[in-house]
Amino acid sequence: MFHSIRPSILTRMHYLEHIDATDRVDGTLRLQRLRQIPPETGRFLALLAATAPDGAYIEIGASAGYSALWLALAGEALGRSVTTFEILPEKAKLALETFKSAQVENIIKLVVGDARQYIAQCDEIAFCFLDAEKEVYEECYDLVVPKMVKGGLLVADNAINHRETLQPMIDRALQDGRVDALVVPIGKGELVCRKI
Numbered sequence: 704m705f706h707s708i709r710p711s712i713l714t715r716m717h718y719l720e721h722i723d724a725t726d727r728v729d730g731t732l733r734l735q736r737l738r739q740i741p742p743e744t745g746r747f748l749a750l751l752a753a754t755a756p757d758g759a760y761i762e763i764g765a766s767a768g769y770s771a772l773w774l775a776l777a778g779e780a781l782g783r784s785v786t787t788f789e790i791l792p793e794k795a796k797l798a799l800e801t802f803k804s805a806q807v808e809n810i811i812k813l814v815v816g817d818a819r820q821y822i823a824q825c826d827e828i829a830f831c832f833l834d835a836e837k838e839v840y841e842e843c844y845d846l847v848v849p850k851m852v853k854g855g856l857l858v859a860d861n862a863i864n865h866r867e868t869l870q871p872m873i874d875r876a877l878q879d880g881r882v883d884a885l886v887v888p889i890g891k892g893e894l895v896c897r898k899i
């Protein structure tokens with residue numbers, strides 16, 4: 704997956720990495736910033752997604768589509784598609800630009816809207832990357848876990864840099880008999896849950 708990333712994907716990844724880095728220091732308002740994962744988290748997600756069982760692949764919180772490009776590598780390797788949800792129309796527009804210029808429109812499907820309204824229609828979730836506003840994490844966790852297939856993976860970002868806010872959800876996941884879970888110190892901290 705990592706040795707032969709297509710130039711169209713690499714070019715867009717580098718472009719978004721540059722915008723994200725600039726956003727963080729030039730005073731861009733929080734909601735306008737891309738707030739995307741670092742590259743090492745992207746590689747971690749791609750590796751996990753490539754080992755997930757058969758079923759639906761979803762992402763909650765697309766922003767400009769950077770993390771979805773990493774998931775696209777796994778999707779391409781396995782011949783599976785990924786559905787990503789984005790609530791803000793202006794971010795969704797950037798994500799569409801990303802998927803077009805990276806030429807992954809056949810792998811990534813973007814749904815514009817509140818993911819919470821769509822998860823009910825998702826069945827057999829094999830992989831979910833949760834990277835939305837922290838206030839909705841626990842609700843998303845409660846919606847996604849019952850719909851996951853055995854061996855399916857739920858990965859939630861910000862488990863370390865927003866630990867205080869997310870602690871109740873992390874504690875629940877660590878004690879939840881439906882999943883095996885742990886927090887991995889990579890990037891901003893990833894809570895990884897595997898459905899038993």
Ligand SMILES: C[S@@+](CC[C@H](N)C(=O)[O-])C[C@H]1O[C@@H](n2cnc3c(N)ncnc32)[C@H](O)[C@@H]1O
Nearest residue numbers: 739740764766769770789790817818834835836
């Ligand atoms: C941290 S950013 C996602 C970054 C992206 N995963 C990446 O690494 O490239 C969070 C995004 O989630 C979106 N979002 C927040 N709540 C949402 C919801 N309920 N449904 C869908 N998208 C949501 C925000 O608009 C924002 O663009």
